[in-house]
Amino acid sequence: xxxxxxxxxxxxxxxxxxPFACFTRxxxxxxxxxxxxxxxxxxxGILEAILMKPIEKPEAGKRHNKVGFRWVITRLGIIKKGTMxxxxxxxxxxxxxxxxxxxxxxxxxxxxxxxxxxxxxxxDVEYLIEAVxxxxxxxxxxxxxxxxxxxxxxxxxxxxxxxxxxARAGQCFYQPFFGCREFSVAxxxxxxxxxxxxxxxxPEEKFGMIFRDFDFKPMWDRWQPRDVQQNDCHPxxxxxxNGWDQPGQRPDPKHFSAEAVNGWIxxxxxxxx
Numbered sequence: 001x002x003x004x005x006x007x008x009x010x011x012x013x014x015x016x017x018x019p020f021a022c023f024t025r026x027x028x029x030x031x032x033x034x035x036x037x038x039x040x041x042x043x044x045g046i047l048e049a050i051l052m053k054p055i056e057k058p059e060a061g062k063r064h065n066k067v068g069f070r071w072v073i074t075r076l077g078i079i080k081k082g083t084m085x086x087x088x089x090x091x092x093x094x095x096x097x098x099x100x101x102x103x104x105x106x107x108x109x110x111x112x113x114x115x116x117x118x119x120x121x122x123x124d125v126e127y128l129i130e131a132v133x134x135x136x137x138x139x140x141x142x143x144x145x146x147x148x149x150x151x152x153x154x155x156x157x158x159x160x161x162x163x164x165x166x167a168r169a170g171q172c173f174y175q176p177f178f179g180c181r182e183f184s185v186a187x188x189x190x191x192x193x194x195x196x197x198x199x200x201x202x203p204e205e206k207f208g209m210i211f212r213d214f215d216f217k218p219m220w221d222r223w224q225p226r227d228v229q230q231n232d233c234h235p236x237x238x239x240x241x242n243g244w245d246q247p248g249q250r251p252d253p254k255h256f257s258a259e260a261v262n263g264w265i266x267x268x269x270x271x272x273x
Contacts, residue, residue, distance in 0.1 A: 009133040009160040013191040017126035021178030032119040040073040049176040076265040077128025198263025207258040214251035
């Protein structure tokens with residue numbers, strides 16, 4: 001067993017702002033209702049839009065390749081919390097891959113396929129995202145031995161500088177967004193020295209329980225090694241007799257109690273299995 005500790009980069013702080021945001025609460029199934037503040041999962045998605053190199057690969061032929069890193073959100077700063085307001089939107093009543101055979105195009109004016117839903121979203125938001133790049137030791141294993149460059153060098157030098165260079169140049173793999181793809185991040189910039197106290201924010205503010213992130217380890221562990229794969233594109237996961245809703249069949253959602261002190265929400269460390 002490899003007891004080498006994970007290697008982390010220095011903290012990276014990114015300021016992001018946009019006109020709208022919607023960090024959907026899972027307990028509201030039909031109508032979309034946003035959390036009052038950005039979630040760590042949404043913050044991670046913004047950083048991954050600029051730079052990502054996932055350790056776990058979905059392709060069966062690449063499952064042995066563990067080269068990559070993870071984003072770990074440490075703090076969330078609230079510059080502008082935003083105001084809640086409601087909008088009414090037309091949405092399709094079916095997914096793009098579930099189009100009925102007798103449907104004529106994707107006409108949202110058709111009552112049979114149109115669904116009008118209210119969304120309670122945030123307006124005029126601005127946040128600070130503080131995170132580190134984590135390179136686990138298994139990312140540098142080849143045949144049971146460590147290879148160069150080291151995980152420490154990758155985390156503290158290569159990936160760190162790659163992100164700073166791309167963020168300052170405005171480069172991204174896809175447009176970052178606040179929770180939902182239609183609410184894009186209007187602008188972002190790297191903050192060299194984030195303030196310890198964010199101006200115009202109360203000393204303490206509680207937001208209750210908010211979603212932190214999914215734990216995908218149960219899903220990754222279910223994937224079989226390549227020698228027993230039946231499909232080179234997707235893993236072979238037999239459907240259990242008791243359905244998919246049993247423990248270990250789906251990603252495990254994690255929540256935490258969010259409390260802002262001087263405008264900063266400290267995100268607790270994820271629990272390791």
